[in-house]
Amino acid sequence: xxxxxxxxxxxxxxxxxxxxxxxxxxxxxxxxxxxxxxxxxxxxxxxxxxxxxxxxxxxxxxxxxxxxxxxxxxxxxxxxxxxxxxxxxxxxxxxxxxxxxxxxxxxxxxxxxxxxxxxxxxxxxxxxxxxxxxxxxxxxxxxxxxxxxxxxxxxxxxxxxxxxxxxxxxxxxxxxxxxxxxxxxxxxxxxxxxxxxxxxxxxxxxxxxxxxxxxxxxxxxxxxxxxxxxxxxxxxxxxxxxxxxxxxxxxxxxxxxxxxxxxxxxxxxxxxxxxxxxxxxxxxxxxxxxxxxxxxxxxxxxxxxxxxxx
Amino acid sequence: xxxxxxxxxxxxxxxxxxxxxxxxxxxxxxxxxxxxxxxxxxxxxxxxxxxxxxxxxxxxxxxxxxxxxxxxxxxxxxxxxxxxxxxxxxxxxxxxxxxxxxxxxxxxxxxxxxxxxxxxxxxxxxxxxxxxxxxxxxxxxxxxxxxxxxxxxxxxxxxxxxxxxxxxxxxxxxxxxxxxxxxxxxxxxxxxxxxxxxxxxxxxxxxxxxxxxxxxxxxxxxxxxxxxxxxxxxxxxxxxxxxxxxxxxxxxxxxx
Amino acid sequence: xxxxxxxxxxxxxxxxxxxxxxxxxxxxxxxxxxxxxxxxxxxxxxxxxxxxxxxxxxxxxxxxxxxxxxxxxxxxxxxxxxxxxxxxxxxxxxxxxxxxxxxxxxxxxxxxxxxxxxxxxxxxxxxxxxxxxxxxxxxxxxxxxxxxxxxxxxxxxxxxxxxxxxxxxxxxxxxxxxxxxxxxxxxxxxxxxxxxxxxxxxxxxxxxxxxxxxxxxxxxxxxxxxxxxxxxxxxxxxxxxxxxxxxxxxxxxxxxxxxxxxxxxxxxxxxxxxxxxxxxxxxxxxxxxxxxxxxxxxxxxxxxxxxxxx
Numbered sequence: 001x002x003x004x005x006x007x008x009x010x011x012x013x014x015x016x017x018x019x020x021x022x023x024x025x026x027x028x029x030x031x032x033x034x035x036x037x038x039x040x041x042x043x044x045x046x047x048x049x050x051x052x053x054x055x056x057x058x059x060x061x062x063x064x065x066x067x068x069x070x071x072x073x074x075x076x077x078x079x080x081x082x083x084x085x086x087x088x089x090x091x092x093x094x095x096x097x098x099x100x101x102x103x104x105x106x107x108x109x110x111x112x113x114x115x116x117x118x119x120x121x122x123x124x125x126x127x128x129x130x131x132x133x134x135x136x137x138x139x140x141x142x143x144x145x146x147x148x149x150x151x152x153x154x155x156x157x158x159x160x161x162x163x164x165x166x167x168x169x170x171x172x173x174x175x176x177x178x179x180x181x182x183x184x185x186x187x188x189x190x191x192x193x194x195x196x197x198x199x200x201x202x203x204x205x206x207x208x209x210x211x212x213x214x215x216x217x218x219x220x221x222x223x224x225x226x227x228x229x230x231x232x233x234x235x236x237x238x239x240x241x242x243x244x245x246x247x248x249x250x251x252x253x254x255x256x257x258x259x260x261x262x263x264x265x266x267x268x269x270x271x272x273x274x275x276x277x278x279x280x281x282x283x284x285x286x287x288x289x290x291x292x293x294x295x296x297x298x299x300x301x302x303x304x305x306x307x308x309x310x
Numbered sequence: 311x312x313x314x315x316x317x318x319x320x321x322x323x324x325x326x327x328x329x330x331x332x333x334x335x336x337x338x339x340x341x342x343x344x345x346x347x348x349x350x351x352x353x354x355x356x357x358x359x360x361x362x363x364x365x366x367x368x369x370x371x372x373x374x375x376x377x378x379x380x381x382x383x384x385x386x387x388x389x390x391x392x393x394x395x396x397x398x399x400x401x402x403x404x405x406x407x408x409x410x411x412x413x414x415x416x417x418x419x420x421x422x423x424x425x426x427x428x429x430x431x432x433x434x435x436x437x438x439x440x441x442x443x444x445x446x447x448x449x450x451x452x453x454x455x456x457x458x459x460x461x462x463x464x465x466x467x468x469x470x471x472x473x474x475x476x477x478x479x480x481x482x483x484x485x486x487x488x489x490x491x492x493x494x495x496x497x498x499x500x501x502x503x504x505x506x507x508x509x510x511x512x513x514x515x516x517x518x519x520x521x522x523x524x525x526x527x528x529x530x531x532x533x534x535x536x537x538x539x540x541x542x543x544x545x546x547x548x549x550x551x552x553x554x555x556x557x558x559x560x561x562x563x564x565x566x
Numbered sequence: 567x568x569x570x571x572x573x574x575x576x577x578x579x580x581x582x583x584x585x586x587x588x589x590x591x592x593x594x595x596x597x598x599x600x601x602x603x604x605x606x607x608x609x610x611x612x613x614x615x616x617x618x619x620x621x622x623x624x625x626x627x628x629x630x631x632x633x634x635x636x637x638x639x640x641x642x643x644x645x646x647x648x649x650x651x652x653x654x655x656x657x658x659x660x661x662x663x664x665x666x667x668x669x670x671x672x673x674x675x676x677x678x679x680x681x682x683x684x685x686x687x688x689x690x691x692x693x694x695x696x697x698x699x700x701x702x703x704x705x706x707x708x709x710x711x712x713x714x715x716x717x718x719x720x721x722x723x724x725x726x727x728x729x730x731x732x733x734x735x736x737x738x739x740x741x742x743x744x745x746x747x748x749x750x751x752x753x754x755x756x757x758x759x760x761x762x763x764x765x766x767x768x769x770x771x772x773x774x775x776x777x778x779x780x781x782x783x784x785x786x787x788x789x790x791x792x793x794x795x796x797x798x799x800x801x802x803x804x805x806x807x808x809x810x811x812x813x814x815x816x817x818x819x820x821x822x823x824x825x826x827x828x829x830x831x832x833x834x835x836x837x838x839x840x841x842x843x844x845x846x847x848x849x850x851x852x853x854x855x856x857x858x859x860x861x862x863x864x865x866x867x868x869x870x871x872x873x874x875x876x
Contacts, residue, residue, distance in 0.1 A: 101859075106671060107617070111858055112858055118847045121847055125844060239803070246679060250672075283691070287681070290676075
């Protein structure tokens, strides 16, 4: 009781932090998982798309602000930057690179995305520099909200409270509806389940792959753009994001969309609690969660166990 | 003759499909027992249960008096049951000789690290076995470069290399050109009789069954519908209607 | 290629290394690092034989490097430090291996990645012991009781590296042709068959995993003795990626591949860093892409093809 009285606010803050953090992580991980489902390649460069999305959003936002745009313009700029990055880099990478590698060994496909990661990391440094970039206009414009927690109230930024989780939830809902009820979505699911059978049914698997990869790239960029106001962007942010997304995807199970949301929540909350309780373990917690899950469910929380065919 | 393999009241259902619904079956030492029946009747499931790949929901299997249910495939191999596969399971990047030699090495126990796989003893035994299967010509060919009939034989040769007392073969001639089938059967009869091994095999081709089997078990909806010598079973009108009629591969035995 | 030809090539390569190190003094450092990394990559090659990629072997590299760095304070003797560090890596590899050999492909790679990232953050966060990102300097080192310094030290560590490389290379060459080695390759093509031959694929893979940890450990110990300064960057996942990169660059077809790859990698890195300081990583990425697209057998594959054609 006394512990809670002393630390209750911390718990509340960790909860709020965890939620907004989970939202950003979910955006990246769900794209990664979507792409894996269709292409069977774990895209190591996915984290770079997150970083580039973040940098593009921050740069564009600072530029628009310097032109004297009103503060609310920051929000659409974030979105625009993400769409731009996804629409430009997604098709470029898929068309020029990954499509050519389709029939290669999985190991080589993975390595191709690793090579891409190395290239994008440097391109990002060349384009956006190595100095930390901060663009917190949307954060400031939306101000803070007092979140009631027991007898107290926790001041928390409205951006992290509403915008981040809101966009993540909307993304989850849109993805769920699109995959379940639209023709395009059904095609994506069909290719995920069995590429050859989908082809035999007349589905243009190449087009579905291109579309999915572009969507995945845009989601990663959107994750980066949304997180941009809450963090200062530094080189290496792509590398740390991708390993975190891997942890989310492996915890959820490969190819799982809703599962990614649950895993992102688990890992997001776990990490933010660690930040407040045992900061030295902050980075370890996501992997500890993942390893624990995989010990008991090798296919991930929501993954379907595959028996080896004989 | 003594009973080598004895299944009692085996039960296994996949959802609503009953692959085994109270199977009782004895395999005599030294006999060749064929299992026939329509697709999806549970024939392969029986092999999978006996070799440790699937665990039944009820019943028991004894091999040479010892209960083997729940044992891993590896333990069961060690007891003396080997199997071949409907889709040959070969190490595709290895040669035929390496495939068979690896089986020989595996039989010899712990895989050694410091002596070559193709040392004299293993190479000679593998080559001799490959010769018995009439495959000496392709011994140095990579396993993924073979035709289906040859793959089937290599698959079975690998099982024989384990020197089992019982071998379970899943459709040894399916996917093989009709012209090659009988040659494969002749080879198998010669090698397996020569090795003194007991054999259980699932088969759709009634000519193969007639030539190969000492006894035939008819599988139908998870139960054994009939059991007896091939002449009796294959000429049974009920079996002809339900099993052979459904499977067009029946050839001369198919009803007019 | 025949064992004789490979042995001759290996000895010629060793002679070339010594000759180059004599003629071009600054290459001594580069070549020692290349040999050390090649040793770690030799372990990666074992896992590649089974079709598995570890994105976490930097763990063993860094573990052994730190063990040597701490060890110099207790026992400064290089001839004790290197085997002890290799042994430690092997023991940790055994414990982790018992867990990870139950997984395949993406999960295998990602679990290794996750565990190495845990170790990385331990190195980073426990400043009191590890000095965090600053890393720690090695104390004075002796060889057979004689203090190592200056040029003598460079030659001694290079010699030690050559001995280890030739020794492990010969062992791996023999082991790969043994029943165990062929069964290891069988995990890649038809793992289930192994079970039905009475062989445990997990045990086969575990031996490879522990051996790979020992080799990565010896490589890490050599790196520590060469750079005389260890940092958490050794454990970062990009270091693991680098090892896999080198394996593909060199080619998995021969035990000589890793060393060919490591030499090419380190030299490319040195020249790329000198020519395009801001984009050396991108240059490496492009090299990797070119190798995968145009020479999937790696550099060794190119040589072997030429020999066959001749």
